[in-house]
Amino acid sequence: MDTIRLTMSQALVKFLNAQYVEFDDGKKESLMKGIFTIFGHGNVMGLGQALQENPGKLEVYQGRNEQGMAHAAIAFAKQKHRKQVIACTASVGPGSANMVTAAATATANQIPLLLFPSDVFATRQPDPALQQIEQTYDLSLSTNDAFRAVSKYWDRVTRPEQLMSAMISAMRVLTNQADTGAVTISLPQDVQGEAWDYPLSFFQERIHYLDRRQPSTRSIQEAVKLIRKKKKPFLILGGGVRYSEAADEFLQFAERFNIPFSETQAGKSGVESTHPLNVGGLGVTGNSAANELAQEADLIIGVGTRFTDFTTASKRLYAHSDVLTINLSDYHASKLDATKMIADAKLALLALTEELEDYQTTYRTEIKEAKNRWEQELHRLRHIQYTESDFIPEIKNHFDHELKEYQEQLNTTLPQTTVLGHLNEWIPSDAIITCAAGSLPGDLQRMWISKERNTYHLEYGYSCMGYEIASAFGVKMAEPNKEVYALTGDGSYLMLHSELVTSIQEGYKINIVLFDNSGFGCINNLQMSHGMDSFATEFRKRNKVTGLLDGEIMRINYAQSARGYGAKTYEVHTLDELKGAIEDAKKQTVSTLIDVKVLPKTMTAGYGESWWHVGIAQVSENERINIVYEEKERQLKQARKY
Structure with a gap:
C-alpha cells in the first residue's frame, strides 16, 4: 500500500482539501471553504504549522472570539443552504470552551459546523498541562468533554491513525441533511504533531452527494387520504423548504389547492412576503392573520419545521387539528403524533401535487380578509x-x-x-x-x-x-x-x-x-x-x-x-x-x-393565540404572580398533551 508520512495535522489539512459536494445539476464544489483560527499553545505548532506549510485551497481566517468566529461559520453554512462549511480551531482550555455555545447553536438549528478544539496531552506528560482541568475521579476528562452534549458527532483523536475513521464519520454527519449539526473532533496538542504513514487512499478526492430522499408510496397515499378529508388545511413553511430549495414546488402546491401558508423564523423569506397566500409569521411571535387561520384550520401541514414551542404556541395554537409533517428527519416528523412523510421537501410536495389532482379547499374570502386586517395593523405599527x-x-x-x-x-x-x-x-x-x-x-x-x-x-x-x-x-x-x-x-x-x-x-x-x-x-x-x-x-x-x-x-x-x-x-x-x-x-x-x-415598550405585543408556556412560581406573596399562575394552568388545559 502506498503511504505518505505526515503529522496528524498535515494529514487533516490534506484530507479537508479533498472533500467535495455534488448538487442536483452535477455541479461540484469544495465542501470546505476555509478555517477560522485563534491560535494558542494548544494548536499553533500543530494544526497552525500544517496550515502555514501547505494549506491547499483552504483560506485561513483570524477570529477575534472563538464563539464569534464559530457563529460566523454557522451563518455561512446556513446561507449556503448547508452545502459548504468553514471549520474552526481553538486552543486548549478556555479557547475551546468558548466554542461550546456555538456548537449548541449549530446543533439546535441543524446547521453543519466543524470544530477542532485542541485538547490536553494524550501522553499525560506534562500533567497537568497549562489550562488543563483536573478531574480527580476521571483523568480522561477534559474541557472538550463539554462538547458531547451539544454535538451531533464527537470524537477525540488520541493516536494519529485514529484521524482516518474520525474524519470519515465527521463528513458523514456534516453532509447528513436529516441530522446534521456540530461535529467536534478533539485534537490533543501532542498528537497534532505526531507523524504516521498514512495510506494515499485516505486523501483521494471524495464527493459527497446530497441525494434527495423520495417519499414512500405508502406515505404519499396516507397523506393524500388525510388531506382529502379536510376542508381548511394550513401550511407551515419551515427552514427545510429553504435548505431543499423547494420554494417553487411549495408555491405550486399552495396555489394549486388554494392553501394559505405561514412562515417560521427559519423559513421566512423562503417565499416572498407579498404572495397572496403568505399570511406571515406564526405562533408566539406570529401576527393576527396567521394565528387566526391556523386556529381555524382542520389540518396543519408542516413542511421542514421542527415545531418548536414558538411555532405551536407551546402546543396551544391548533391544539385540536390533525397534523401532517414533511421532513427528512424521522424525529422531527414524528412530533405532535403526526401523519408523516419522511422525504425531501421538494420531492414530497411534487408527489402530493400530482396525486391530489382536483382537490380544492373551501377557503373563499377568509385569507384575503385576514391579510387585510393585518395590513391595517401593520400600517399602524409602522x-x-x-x-x-x-x-x-x-x-x-x-x-x-x-x-x-x-x-x-x-x-x-x-x-x-x-x-x-x-x-x-x-x-x-x-x-x-x-x-x-x-x-x-x-x-x-x-x-x-x-x-x-x-x-x-x-x-x-x-x-x-x-x-x-x-x-x-x-x-x-x-x-x-x-x-x-x-x-x-x-x-x-x-x-x-x-x-x-x-x-x-x-x-x-x-x-x-x-x-x-x-x-x-x-x-x-x-x-x-x-x-x-x-x-x-x-x-x-x-x-x-x-x-x-x-x-x-x-x-x-x-x-x-x-x-x-x-x-x-x-x-x-x-x-x-x-x-x-x-x-x-x-x-x-x-x-x-x-x-x-429607541424607546422601551414600543415593540410589538402578541396576537391571537400566542400563549407561551413560561415557568411561573406556584406560590408567591405577589398577587399578580398568583393570577398569572392560574392563567398558565388554564392555558395548559387547552394545549395539546403530547
Whole structure:
C-alpha cells in the first residue's frame, strides 16, 4: 500500500482539501471553504504549522472570539443552504470552551459546523498541562468533554491513525441533511504533531452527494387520504423548504389547492412576503392573520419545521387539528403524533401535487380578509409617533417608569416598530438581514416584508445572544455582492461584537443597526407581563439610596466604540437622521454601525393565540404572580398533551 508520512495535522489539512459536494445539476464544489483560527499553545505548532506549510485551497481566517468566529461559520453554512462549511480551531482550555455555545447553536438549528478544539496531552506528560482541568475521579476528562452534549458527532483523536475513521464519520454527519449539526473532533496538542504513514487512499478526492430522499408510496397515499378529508388545511413553511430549495414546488402546491401558508423564523423569506397566500409569521411571535387561520384550520401541514414551542404556541395554537409533517428527519416528523412523510421537501410536495389532482379547499374570502386586517395593523405599527402626554406604549404591563425618563436620557422619541417599518422600506430589496435574540425577532417575524427570497437570516432555534454581528460577517462571506444588515439590541451587542473587527480586517462590509433601549427589553417585558416588577433587566446604575439597580438610566455611545475599531458610524435620534445614515452607509466600503436610540415598550405585543408556556412560581406573596399562575394552568388545559 502506498503511504505518505505526515503529522496528524498535515494529514487533516490534506484530507479537508479533498472533500467535495455534488448538487442536483452535477455541479461540484469544495465542501470546505476555509478555517477560522485563534491560535494558542494548544494548536499553533500543530494544526497552525500544517496550515502555514501547505494549506491547499483552504483560506485561513483570524477570529477575534472563538464563539464569534464559530457563529460566523454557522451563518455561512446556513446561507449556503448547508452545502459548504468553514471549520474552526481553538486552543486548549478556555479557547475551546468558548466554542461550546456555538456548537449548541449549530446543533439546535441543524446547521453543519466543524470544530477542532485542541485538547490536553494524550501522553499525560506534562500533567497537568497549562489550562488543563483536573478531574480527580476521571483523568480522561477534559474541557472538550463539554462538547458531547451539544454535538451531533464527537470524537477525540488520541493516536494519529485514529484521524482516518474520525474524519470519515465527521463528513458523514456534516453532509447528513436529516441530522446534521456540530461535529467536534478533539485534537490533543501532542498528537497534532505526531507523524504516521498514512495510506494515499485516505486523501483521494471524495464527493459527497446530497441525494434527495423520495417519499414512500405508502406515505404519499396516507397523506393524500388525510388531506382529502379536510376542508381548511394550513401550511407551515419551515427552514427545510429553504435548505431543499423547494420554494417553487411549495408555491405550486399552495396555489394549486388554494392553501394559505405561514412562515417560521427559519423559513421566512423562503417565499416572498407579498404572495397572496403568505399570511406571515406564526405562533408566539406570529401576527393576527396567521394565528387566526391556523386556529381555524382542520389540518396543519408542516413542511421542514421542527415545531418548536414558538411555532405551536407551546402546543396551544391548533391544539385540536390533525397534523401532517414533511421532513427528512424521522424525529422531527414524528412530533405532535403526526401523519408523516419522511422525504425531501421538494420531492414530497411534487408527489402530493400530482396525486391530489382536483382537490380544492373551501377557503373563499377568509385569507384575503385576514391579510387585510393585518395590513391595517401593520400600517399602524409602522407609523406610531410618540407624544409625551397621552402616549400608550404597545407593551402596557405594569411599566414602572415613565417613558419621558427614557426620552430625556436617550434623547429620542423613536418607537421601535416605526424604526423597523422605515428600515424595511429604505434598505435595498435584495439586502439580507440577520438577527437572533431579544424583542427584535418577534417584531421582525410579524413586521418584516421580505421582498426577495433568502434575505431573512434569523437564528431562533437557540436564540443565541451575540450571534447577530458574527452572523452578518458569515452571511457576507457567503454572498459578498449583497448588502448585509445585522439588527441587534444593545444587550446582544455588548455580549459579543468582536467579529466586527474581523469583517474590517477581511474587507467584508457589514452594516449593524443597533437598537439601544438601555436594557434587556424583551426579558423586561416577560417578567413584567408575568407579574413581576422590573428587576435587573434595565441598564440602570446602582441606586446608593436603595442599594438596588434602580438608579439612573445608563447612557452609552456605541457609535464611539465601533468608530475606534475603524467602522463608519452614525448616531440616530430621529427618522431623518436614520434615513440619512442608511443612505450614507450604502456608499461606504467599510463596515458601518448605526446607533439608534429607541424607546422601551414600543415593540410589538402578541396576537391571537400566542400563549407561551413560561415557568411561573406556584406560590408567591405577589398577587399578580398568583393570577398569572392560574392563567398558565388554564392555558395548559387547552394545549395539546403530547
